[in-house]
Amino acid sequence: MGADVKKGREIPYEDLAAAMFPENVVEGQEFVPFLGAGVSISGRTFKPGTTFKLPHPQREQIDQALAGLNLTGNARRFAEMAILIAYLIQVAEAEGPLDTPNTLLDRLKKEDYPPSAGELAELFSQRSHYSTFLRVNQGLRNLIPAELLSASEDEQIETLQLLAKVTRIANPPETLTSIASYYERLEGRQDLWNLLADVIRSKKTPTRTHKLLAEAAKHHLAQKGATDYLIITTNYDCLMETALDALKVPYIVLTTRKSDPKVLLRCSENVENREMLRNRYWNREYPGNFVLSKAQSVVIIYKIHGCLHPDINFENEGLVVSDNDYVDYVTQMSKIGIIPATVSELMREKRFWFLGYSLSDWNVRSIYETIKQKSDPDRKNRDYSVMYSVGDFEGLFFEKNEIRIFQASLNEFVDGIISRLPTGVQLGPV
Numbered sequence: 001m002g003a004d005v006k007k008g009r010e011i012p013y014e015d016l017a018a019a020m021f022p023e024n025v026v027e028g029q030e031f032v033p034f035l036g037a038g039v040s041i042s043g044r045t046f047k048p049g050t051t052f053k054l055p056h057p058q059r060e061q062i063d064q065a066l067a068g069l070n071l072t073g074n075a076r077r078f079a080e081m082a083i084l085i086a087y088l089i090q091v092a093e094a095e096g097p098l099d100t101p102n103t104l105l106d107r108l109k110k111e112d113y114p115p116s117a118g119e120l121a122e123l124f125s126q127r128s129h130y131s132t133f134l135r136v137n138q139g140l141r142n143l144i145p146a147e148l149l150s151a152s153e154d155e156q157i158e159t160l161q162l163l164a165k166v167t168r169i170a171n172p173p174e175t176l177t178s179i180a181s182y183y184e185r186l187e188g189r190q191d192l193w194n195l196l197a198d199v200i201r202s203k204k205t206p207t208r209t210h211k212l213l214a215e216a217a218k219h220h221l222a223q224k225g226a227t228d229y230l231i232i233t234t235n236y237d238c239l240m241e242t243a244l245d246a247l248k249v250p251y252i253v254l255t256t257r258k259s260d261p262k263v264l265l266r267c268s269e270n271v272e273n274r275e276m277l278r279n280r281y282w283n284r285e286y287p288g289n290f291v292l293s294k295a296q297s298v299v300i301i302y303k304i305h306g307c308l309h310p311d312i313n314f315e316n317e318g319l320v321v322s323d324n325d326y327v328d329y330v331t332q333m334s335k336i337g338i339i340p341a342t343v344s345e346l347m348r349e350k351r352f353w354f355l356g357y358s359l360s361d362w363n364v365r366s367i368y369e370t371i372k373q374k375s376d377p378d379r380k381n382r383d384y385s386v387m388y389s390v391g392d393f394e395g396l397f398f399e400k401n402e403i404r405i406f407q408a409s410l411n412e413f414v415d416g417i418i419s420r421l422p423t424g425v426q427l428g429p430v
Contacts, residue, residue, distance in 0.1 A: 038356025
């Protein structure tokens with residue numbers, strides 16, 4: 001059958017806008033936004049991939065070079081590709097040198113939005129002096145006679161890095177979770193945490209997706225009889241909170257500590273009795289016993305991978321970033337439970353709206369499977385995911401779990417929602 005994928009005009013924006021901004025909330029929140037890294041980086045403008053900007057080789061020149069090599073079959077086709085890629089590498093070199101550890105760190109700190117997983121993987125790789133390309137190059141040098149190689153080992157590694165940059169193959173060479181584990185083993189957990197905090201805490205600009213969700217939460221809480229509004233995220237940044245602060249929407253953020261995983265609570269300034277709530281709930285209860293009682297309905301932001309807010313220091317950190325973190329997290333979820341009881345109750349019978357995820361990584365899929373088991377198994381509403389592109393493995397996962405895919409960029413999705421708002425709904429500058 002294949003995954004259920006909707007594109008363009010097939011996406012039911014009118015129904016989605018009505019679900020996001022309902023006329024009443026008697027039955028509570030209809031869906032739970034589940035925010036991935038793509039939401040926080042959707043405001044960024046990435047440079048296009050390398051293309052031919054310098055004079056490229058003519059067909060006659062390529063044929064002449066290939067004829068001199070006396071190659072046939074796949075070897076000839078590979079040599080043809082290598083010639084064309086060599087010109088792309090030359091274009092990439094003309095655009096500027098590769099990032100050094102310090103220039104990459106400075107660039108990521110100056111960005112208005114958080115880094116991608118690939119950029120973080122590159123940062124950890126550079127600062128731990130780890131390179132898969134070193135191994136690859138050593139393997140090539142074992143296969144090729146030394147007298148045929150004119151470049152030094154460092155020059156060859158730089159060439160491989162440029163090759164990855166222009167082809168997107170092995171870029172980054174290691175997954176974030178794996179290289180984070182290596183960095184932590186080499187430099188220590190606190191250095192890992194400090195480096196992430198250094199890059200992410202400076203981000204203050206919410207994206208259009210954050211702003212639209214903040215408007216939806218404000219609309220929900222303004223309704224008579226409104227219950228709490230739940231948002232779940234794996235992001236470490238505080239951009240969702242910034243968007244809510246701009247609209248003066250009260251919220252409470254929940255995270256768990258890495259060691260002795262008790263629940264930590266952080267309240268916005270407009271939450272009633274915020275100091276009393278902090279004293280009563282901060283680091284007091286394990287997730288299974290955490291039942292939040294308060295005087296008003298608020299937005300509950302559950303950060304399942306931890307948070308890098310300035311109020312949370314290293315001793316209370318709960319980041320899930322390395323392979324070991326994911327294994328520990330999934331183990332705790334299946335054995336003792338890691339989701340606060342209040343969150344479990346709010347997401348019961350609710351469908352999830354996955355925004356900014358690829359769901360191609362085993363760790364995210366395993367967390368989804370565990371969370372799904374904690375929610376009502378008889379719920380009839382299907383989850384969905386907004387995705388720019390869908391890979392074959394993702395399609396199989398979505399098909400198995402009956403997740404509907406809306407294929408669009410997040411900004412296109414926001415535009416679609418805004419264009420179909422129910423009558424009478426007025427938004428600020430999203």
